Amino acid sequence: MEGTVALGNAFGALSSGGAIVAGLAFFAAIYGLFCGGNWLSTRYLLPAVGLGRRIDPRPLRPGQMRGEIASSLVSVAIFGLGSLLPWWFLQQGWARLAQDPGPLRVLAEAAVLLVWNDIHFYVNHRLLHTRPLRRYHQQHHRSLVTTPFATYSFHPLEAALLGNVILLPMLLHDFSFAALLSLPVLSLLLNNLGHSNYDYAPGVGPDHWLAASRRHHLHHACYHGNYGFLFNFMDRWCGTRLPDDAARAQLEAFAARASRHP
Template identity: 60%
Template sequence: MRDTLLGLSWHQIMLWACIFFGSLYWGMGALNQLITHHLMPALGHGRTLDPRPLGPGQQAREQTQSALSVLLFGVGSVVPWSFLQWGWARLAVNPSGWQIALEVAVLVVWNEVHFYANHWLLHTRWLRRFHLLHHRSVVVTPWSTYCFHPVEALMLGNVLLLPMLLHDFSVWALLSVPVFSIVFNNIGHSNFDFLPDADRDRWWLNGARRHHLHHACYHGNFGFMFPFMDRLFGTALPPDAAQAQIARHGRKP
């Protein structure tokens, strides 16, 4: 796999990366809807977090904008590939299973830190105009996951560059980042409470609850999937933060 990746041309890298990111986005989105709209309700488990209706044309807008993000991620993959070609970064040779597992764990934590920092910046007055496109989805869907302004897509999409300059990662660890990222992102944008017990808010699957609150309230809960960054910097929202907004919708005739 390592030699195959290094042997590709720049246009092959971009083509295969576009296919890779597109398959992740549309495949995981379809799987998410199957689970949250059919399987889980049939089992009588979980609940919808925000019952308010979607905005007009929301899902079509999300998928159209996400297609642009897929294109940007695909074209942008030539940057880390160039790091390897120029010798700025290297891939591990014959890594052990334990090394790959440890690298994936490190990248999961780094992804959380990187996302929190960039997400917080996107809520500052200098950059929030680029983030408002994503926040047009007040009630989230699985198709919201890549619905970014190009500036936001570039900010979030550079997550691998610094780690690659600091360590020789295995190709499998690097490829795991967009995979676990889309899985976590789909959970966060599922609008479905997989663990409705309020006392278990620390569970990672309750990232759906935390991110639903972020979209409903706009500020707070800047973390990606785990709560540790929000708790560290005091930006965590209480579990009932969106209760008033949802209740107002329920009182409408």
């Protein structure tokens, strides 16, 4: 853990411009790595070896992926600029980094942050579906059939809302830098899987965390419901869990049209 402690201290020692550049480079790198890798895996590698299946067979709209990547680059810029806020918290002494965290502490903190991320995502996602804010969420929902590149395809306001997830925890607890760093990495990785339009484990039940891509497919197909992230406890508690066959009529209608016009 000494390496991540030194990395955290180095981040705190950066200038404000250096913190922004570091944030931009970090978010651009993980976006390109995860989205590009997931696209190749779900379009070529996994189907070739017979693992998993595509969920929604409908075609993408013209120019969809180019639009997703363009708006995602704006979100990357916002997240990079947003790196200035945790840096500022450290400069002002409002937050501190744990200097001697053991591996169990790092794992426990990462788990707590992952659960917090689900709660934070659900609350903000529900707000983005309310009448005053839904117009800002339409950009993301232009991806009716999702791709991994849709993960960061946000209006700038949505990017700002979702990108502030780390701030409150930093004010409440002295986290290890490794745990703080794990949050955007795991958040993008798991959100990317959820937008992949690919069922990685067809054999697991609909409430399993590996079925998150099925649940989020339903959200994009139906618009309302399934507002959660990786887990679905918030949707269950708040009564917003969609039936597992909620998009059946849409997919059957597409199949019928395709059979008439092969």
